[in-house]
Amino acid sequence: MGTELVTLASVKENEGIRTLIDMANHNLEVMGYTEHGIRHVSFVSRATSEILHELGYDDRTVELGAIAGWVHDIGNAVNRCQHGITGAIMTYQIFSKMNMPPEEIALIVGAIGNHEEEIGVPVNPVCAALIIADKSDAHRSRVRRDKYDLNDIHDRVNLSIKKNFITVDKERKVIRLFIYMNEISSPMEYMQIYMSRLILCEKSAAALGCTFELVINGSAVNRKQDISVSEEMLKGEDIMRGKKVDY
Numbered sequence: 001m002g003t004e005l006v007t008l009a010s011v012k013e014n015e016g017i018r019t020l021i022d023m024a025n026h027n028l029e030v031m032g033y034t035e036h037g038i039r040h041v042s043f044v045s046r047a048t049s050e051i052l053h054e055l056g057y058d059d060r061t062v063e064l065g066a067i068a069g070w071v072h073d074i075g076n077a078v079n080r081c082q083h084g085i086t087g088a089i090m091t092y093q094i095f096s097k098m099n100m101p102p103e104e105i106a107l108i109v110g111a112i113g114n115h116e117e118e119i120g121v122p123v124n125p126v127c128a129a130l131i132i133a134d135k136s137d138a139h140r141s142r143v144r145r146d147k148y149d150l151n152d153i154h155d156r157v158n159l160s161i162k163k164n165f166i167t168v169d170k171e172r173k174v175i176r177l178f179i180y181m182n183e184i185s186s187p188m189e190y191m192q193i194y195m196s197r198l199i200l201c202e203k204s205a206a207a208l209g210c211t212f213e214l215v216i217n218g219s220a221v222n223r224k225q226d227i228s229v230s231e232e233m234l235k236g237e238d239i240m241r242g243k244k245v246d247y
């Protein structure tokens, strides 16, 4: 009797993991952070797997990306500080019990343990895709409705973002993050709080053999001079369009 591969579906059904995601979100709410619950991990799971799929990685690597995205923030159930590392250790134990092969666990814990911008390095493709997916999830739906504060720059920036999506230009090897903000905040404020995350996104795209471009309200912010981008390309297709994100 062979062992069955751990799937995203089985990870989503795992009550222990679900409880850790809910508790991580609760703890961050108490600390005043934006939403980090099922909505966030659903987005990150789907975006990580779509980036890997678009770049031609095999189906199992794509699924491991989806799994890593689902569990990447469970360390916040312990503490916000070093949550990538605690989350990786917790994930090792959970997936060992689920009989995931050691080489798959190793890939996922490396990805989770490196997703924080303070200490993260895109050590493998799943990690690189996870970082880009995670750092791209700035959106007004992450602001907690009953507790936001317009004097807080994080709340202002997130509330201002009405639309965010990622595209993958396979031919030119460019991963683009599109952000559409309204007047509640500004691209300058977005850059102020996202700069270190964007630099890690550039490194992560490079690890995937791509460049990373940020496009805010239709303007390319960090376009490399040697890459010509037409107006047509800046209207790129959302890789997740039409795909269901299950909450």
Ligand SMILES: [Fe+2]
Pocket: 072, 073, 083, 115, 116
């Ligand atoms: Fe995180």
Ligand SMILES: [Fe+2]
Pocket: 040, 044, 072, 073, 134
């Ligand atoms: Fe996250």
